[in-house]
Amino acid sequence: MKLAAAPARLFGLDTLRVLAILVVMLYHLTIFGELPSSILPVTYFGWMGVDLFFVLSGFLIGQQALKPYLTGQQLSIKEFYRRRAYRILPAYLAVLALYVFVPGWREAPRLAPLWKFLTFTMNFGFTFDQRAFSNAWSLCVEEHFYLLLPLLVTLLMRRPSTRKTVAVLASVVLFGIGLRAFLISLHPDDIWTGIYYPSYTRLDGLVTGVALAIVRTFRPTWWDALMQRGHTLFLTGTVCIGSVIWMFRKDDLGSDSGSAMWGVILGLPLLSLGLGLITASSVSKNGLLARIRVPGAETIATLAFSLYLTHKAVAHMVMLRFPQITEPQGPASWLLYAVTCLSAAVLLHILVERPFLRLRDRVTRHKSVSALEDEMREEPAL
Template sequence: MHPLQSARFHGLDTLRSVAIVAVMLFHLQDVLPEKMVLVEQYGWMGVDLFFVLSGFLIGNQLLKSYANGEKFSISLFYQRRMFRIVPAYVAVLLLYLWVPAWREEPGLAPAWEFFTFTENIFFQPQYRAFSHAWSLCVEEHFYLILPLLVMAMMRRRSFRRTSYLLAFVVAFGLAARAVAITHITDRYFVRIYYQTYMRLDGLSVGVTLALVKNFRPQWWKSLSRHGHASLLSGMVLVLAVMWMFRNNGLGKLTGSPAWGTVVGYPLLACGLGLIVASSLSTEGLLNRYRIPGTQLLATLAFSLYLTHKEIVHMDQIYFPTLTVGRSFEASVVFLTTCFAAAGVLHLLIERPFMQLRDMVESRSSRSAEERMRAEPAL
């Protein structure tokens, strides 16, 4: 089996599972047992892992066409992303708009911000319902712009020029955060954390991996031969960033967390990029061993992302005696209902529209679940 195919079922499944679990733990930290506080504190890094995965997977789709001398269809690319993202997203958004009890917070941003994927740009603290859509907005901006950049850069193909562009994007984000951190006294999430141009580090690192894979195959082979070293190096960088944001420092504007805001995001992206590279290596532990349950988690990742906050909110309304306190029993209820709701959304919306996409494209070589796990989860 080709290494990337194997990684899709093992390494990337594992990382996608880690990412969605981390995000859920972070969002639900107020209702989960206090013993999990260390895991909950750093769960926000799951979004950055999603960004690196998306950058690699989408970048690989686009760059592989040019590397193989094939014709690239930008309309087909946008069509595929629309079938993958929009149906489930709109289904959940309509619940937010039409069923007020569905909202985990009372304030909801104007509908046009969600339909145009600009909720992260215009986010206001009083509108917290469905605020986790901010990361999907960032990804959609990426999906919109990257194909156009790739088409422009591939007219006069230059690995060095493309590398400079990616380095500039990371450097721009670093400089923008450095300026912002010295001029704001509050509203960290509004002005820094949610803004697309501040959060391109992970996506850029993922695209860089795809660029190396397709246009520097010898470099990629060398990286693949050192899967264990990549994993260890990536973990060291991630631990360094965790130290920067220690003591629940995300959002703080002084001391180590301030430095973490400036340099921590690119360091985290590099660390996660090395871990992703390890997951694609035939010599890497993540690719070699299949962890039970990760395939299911990877398949349901997008549906879980869209619904977990709302489902826990509904649990607290309709099962108050079962979800009182931060108990293990309440966590079981939350886990069960979140998976049930994600399964329903997946079976009723996600998979049928992926199958419809196959019919439109007249291809059916793999199952819908396999294709979903081969693409970004957001």
């Protein structure tokens, strides 16, 4: 598969997107068996990769929603929804069809009702008894974000106000903190399924990304000042993430008190802040990630959405079909997992994702194919 190179790519964002999908995949592999102790610390906190995806989505999709206003235009809500539909629905529905009509594809026996997947509501009332295609929960959060963002932007841009914008963003974060605290008090034994998955408790990363997009779009002086401090942003973000890792250390995970409780209440916005600072650092010319071009990162970043949709089912089938290779959990098993997951993602990308994105381009008729492919790689949809 030939993936066209785009000029002036932001390599730091590619690296972050690759990091996000890899740690999520490692985290999900723990479902199928014991992993080497040397990588358990990574897999244990691999759920943070989804929060990184949320920050990247808020940042990049937020810029797309805000960009028309720089030239005195208005955001076309219809066009925004149409482009999101072309980007998300074909690959998602293709994989969903496999889960519905090919039971052997599923990594778990039971699937949530089809209507929940079609309406992007399977993340509400989530239960581990119906965990097949459970990774779609984060796509539900993204879809709710895509639904509300253009409406909110259109409303706020009628009478732009810095104070009003800050108040809205702060209100969303404070609402999430208060709601998580309230839900923990009601259901102390249901921290994860009752709080981690619903969209209304998981907006911190998206809000952080949108805040970065607002600063970059409408406050270029502030943004330039940030871009001069790439290393400081990276180090500060790392400290924030390290603090959250301490909150969710293994002994306390799932408890209804102590650091794990405060990790759920306050750690999620702190994690989003840290990931946001690292995201800003990744596009800074003097940031560490912006200076390093990781070999293969551009290709993996392009395949991230397809990988996210297929990796759990593919890994499960590999484990069942090749137990003589996968049960020892050695280099051969890791190589087999990598090859099969990448192969499935490449097929989905070539057969479904890319054709529909090109169809979107033909319908739009104002973007070149090269610009389309560049956008296709950079959008961090889950």
